[in-house]
Amino acid sequence: xxxxxxxxxxxxxxxxxxxxxxxxxxxxxxxxxxxxxxxxxxxxxxxxxxxxxxxxxxxxxxxxxxxxxxxxxxxxxxxxxxxxxxxxxxxxxxxxxxxxxxxxxxxxxxxxxxxxxxxxxxxxxxxxxxxxxxxxxxxxxxxxxxxxxxxxxxxxxxxxxxxxxxxxxxxxxxxxxxxxxxxxxxxxxxxxxxxxxxxxxxxxxxxxxxxxxxxxxxxxxxxxxxxxxxxxxxxxxxxxxxxxxxxxxxxxxxxxxxxxxxxxxxxxxxxxxxxxxxxxxxxxxxxxxxxxxxxxxxxxxxxxxxxxxxxxxxxxxxxxxxxxxxxxxxxxxxxxxxxxxxxxxxxxxxxxxxxxxxxxxxxxxxxxxxxxxxxxxxxxxxxxxxxxxxxxxxxxxxxxxxxxxxxxxxxxxxxxxxxxxxxxxxxxxxxxxxxxxxxxxxxxxxxxxxxxx
Numbered sequence: 001x002x003x004x005x006x007x008x009x010x011x012x013x014x015x016x017x018x019x020x021x022x023x024x025x026x027x028x029x030x031x032x033x034x035x036x037x038x039x040x041x042x043x044x045x046x047x048x049x050x051x052x053x054x055x056x057x058x059x060x061x062x063x064x065x066x067x068x069x070x071x072x073x074x075x076x077x078x079x080x081x082x083x084x085x086x087x088x089x090x091x092x093x094x095x096x097x098x099x100x101x102x103x104x105x106x107x108x109x110x111x112x113x114x115x116x117x118x119x120x121x122x123x124x125x126x127x128x129x130x131x132x133x134x135x136x137x138x139x140x141x142x143x144x145x146x147x148x149x150x151x152x153x154x155x156x157x158x159x160x161x162x163x164x165x166x167x168x169x170x171x172x173x174x175x176x177x178x179x180x181x182x183x184x185x186x187x188x189x190x191x192x193x194x195x196x197x198x199x200x201x202x203x204x205x206x207x208x209x210x211x212x213x214x215x216x217x218x219x220x221x222x223x224x225x226x227x228x229x230x231x232x233x234x235x236x237x238x239x240x241x242x243x244x245x246x247x248x249x250x251x252x253x254x255x256x257x258x259x260x261x262x263x264x265x266x267x268x269x270x271x272x273x274x275x276x277x278x279x280x281x282x283x284x285x286x287x288x289x290x291x292x293x294x295x296x297x298x299x300x301x302x303x304x305x306x307x308x309x310x311x312x313x314x315x316x317x318x319x320x321x322x323x324x325x326x327x328x329x330x331x332x333x334x335x336x337x338x339x340x341x342x343x344x345x346x347x348x349x350x351x352x353x354x355x356x357x358x359x360x361x362x363x364x365x366x367x368x369x370x371x372x373x374x375x376x377x378x379x380x381x382x383x384x385x386x387x388x389x390x391x392x393x394x395x396x397x398x399x400x401x402x403x404x405x406x407x408x409x410x411x412x413x414x415x416x417x418x419x420x421x422x423x424x425x426x427x428x429x430x431x432x433x434x435x436x437x438x439x440x441x442x443x444x445x446x447x448x449x450x451x452x453x
Contacts, residue, residue: 047256106217227241363441383418
């Protein structure tokens with residue numbers, strides 16, 4: 001069994017909500033073995049920090065050195081680094097390592113305490129950032145690093161580029177509130193990534209109306225480190241970390257008298273992902289069964305509704321209806337059996353293939369092919385197609401390779417397609433697949449078709 005490992009270089013938080021403690025819990029919840037090098041001991045609880053004791057730099061350096069000599073580390077996450085000497089020691093030992101490095105620029109605590117000495121900022125930017133595979137500042141940290149007052153999306157892009165110019169290969173600015181007037185949306189929280197190739201991506205979630213909390217930044221960067229350890233590319237790892245933290249923020253714990261802490265244990269394990277997927281898919285199927293006239297959209301081979309967990313890489317991590325969704329008559333459809341992982345083969349394969357291009361699209365439903373349905377879909381969604389007759393022989397000859405080839409071919413033509421169809425082939429029924437970020441979104445699209453079909 002392959003074990004992925006990550007090393008956290010950070011401060012200790014005795015309350016367990018942030019720092020080394022939060023990182024290790026996040027690594028564990030995502031199936032990654034966690035190692036640590038403690039840079040500072042803090043005296044704090046959920047209300048305040050009253051003392052910081054930096055660990056001697058040689059001790060920090062030797063912790064890192066011995067771990068790297070002994071254990072294969074797949075990623076390194078760097079959090080609180082309190083003074084110039086500690087930063088320099090970390091830089092000196094890691095500058096020639098070929099390991100992805102995730103730097104979370106922790107400058108102040110939730111309670112407002114400085115977690116890096118002012119005189120250490122210069123060496124942080126001139127040395128540490130230059131070895132970052134990716135750095136993860138929030139709005140306030142991005143303002144401090146870039147010198148740009150962030151008030152608009154354009155400011156976000158300028159700040160991303162400025163921080164990248166400091167040496168980090170990739171930069172993601174985390175969304176949410178900015179207490180000192182920085183930009184944020186009133187309706188959604190947006191994480192914005194600039195990749196090494198200068199491509200800019202956004203990851204958005206509805207803005208949660210929750211109190212100021214303790215540990216979300218540490219959990220995001222630790223999750224990012226865990227997903228990178230598992231081999232995910234930067235864009236997908238950012239998406240997964242975004243999903244991870246968004247779910248965790250919905251389970252804040254009032255563990256003390258101060259700020260609530262982020263709970264990474266309830267919704268982030270594989271079993272929790274699967275539970276949520278089944279719950280959301282079951283709800284959508286019940287709604288689908290209530291749509292009058294839905295039977296008119298079902299193909300001869302019947303339909304299935306597939307929904308993948310966020311980290312899915314194979315059809316056993318995609319839920320579907322065992323035995324498919326069948327047409328009772330022109331008005332009614334019914335799920336023939338229970339929802340199970342691995343129950344869908346073709347639609348699950350299509351979803352998995354789509355996720356390799358855009359991991360936010362995790363749900364799919366197949367309809368019968370009809371020109372009128374295509375025209376209706378084109379009126380409000382992006383539509384693409386592929387021709388099965390043009391499939392290369394090396395794919396046709398391999399069982400299960402047609403759908404992945406077709407989905408990728410269609411997305412090559414229209415990268416943002418929510419609808420992909422083909423007109424069939426010898427012995428193959430033509431088909432339409434409607435994709436969405438979740439089953440609820442797919443059902444919304446299906447209702448719009450029924451209203452006008």
